[in-house]
Amino acid sequence: MVITSTANQHVKWLRALAASARDRRRERSFVIEGVRLVADALAAGAELRLALYAPEQLAATAAGTALLARLQTLSRCFPATPAVVAAAADTEQPQGVIAAVAWPELPPRPGLRLVLDEIQDPGNVGTLLRSAAASGAGLVLCAPGTADPFSPKVARAAMGAHFVVPLRLLGWEEIAAELGPYTVYAADSAGSQPYYAVDWRQPAALIIGNEAHGLSAAARALARQTITIPMAGPIESLNAGVAGSIILFEALRQRSADACAPSPRNNV
Incomplete structure (x- = not known):
């Protein structure tokens, strides 16, 4: 089912997470937007805790189409209207996808x-x-x-x-x-x-x-x-x-x- 209401609980949670450093620390999660950033997060094995995506927007580009196919197979990823994605987004011209991911827990490496x-x-x-x-x-x-x-x-x-x-x-x-x-x-x-x-x-x-x-x-x-x-x-x-x-x-x-x-x- 496509999310059509900008008052949806997922929209509210993403906006609160984007706005509050305290919430980000408590949830140990942060918000990312855009086709490339979400795709890079998935490629790196990031834990995707929630995503909203507008299928028609993503389908407009090859990279977006590839990401769309991936999101449709994952849990906690919900199709939404462009207006809903825009309501959750922090940018003025969102690319049709916004997600919350867990803070990466990467071990220190040799180097500076x-x-x-x-x-x-x-x-x-x-x-x-x-x-x-x-x-x-x-x-x-x-x-x-x-x-x-x-x-x-x-x-x-x-x-x-x-x-x-x-x-x-x-x-x-x-x-x-x-x-x-x-x-x-x-x-x-x-x-x-x-x-x-x-x-x-x-x-x-x-x-x-x-x-x-x-x-x-x-x-x-x-x-x-x-x-x-x-x-x-x-x-x-x-x-x-x-x-x-x-x-x-x-x-x-x-x-x-x-x-x-x-x-x-x-x-x-």
């Missing part, structure tokens, strides 16, 4: 640890999550004061990174314990060392601070050294998402170069 220190712009948080996933970071830690990484805006900006990179929301004492084996660097426009001079092949963690105020006192206390991105011209600092991404990909470059280096040969 990224700490988000009071990053408040959802776009920056999403960008950093996406760059962390793309650069092979082993764990992302969200410190107190950081925008909720499971908000709809962050989920859209991260473009599926939640299902790739391990993510934790921790207090500073827990972060310090987690980073015990790692050398901790903090990005700072007045840093003492260029970011590319760090040996990122070693166990390391990177802290990116608040967009307006920089590093918190807790971050500075934890960091062994501050690093900077040298720049030409009058610009004093970069967007937090851009700065963090530059450093993350320098770490990937170093690790990739090291992995591709020829093995030494024994003389005979």
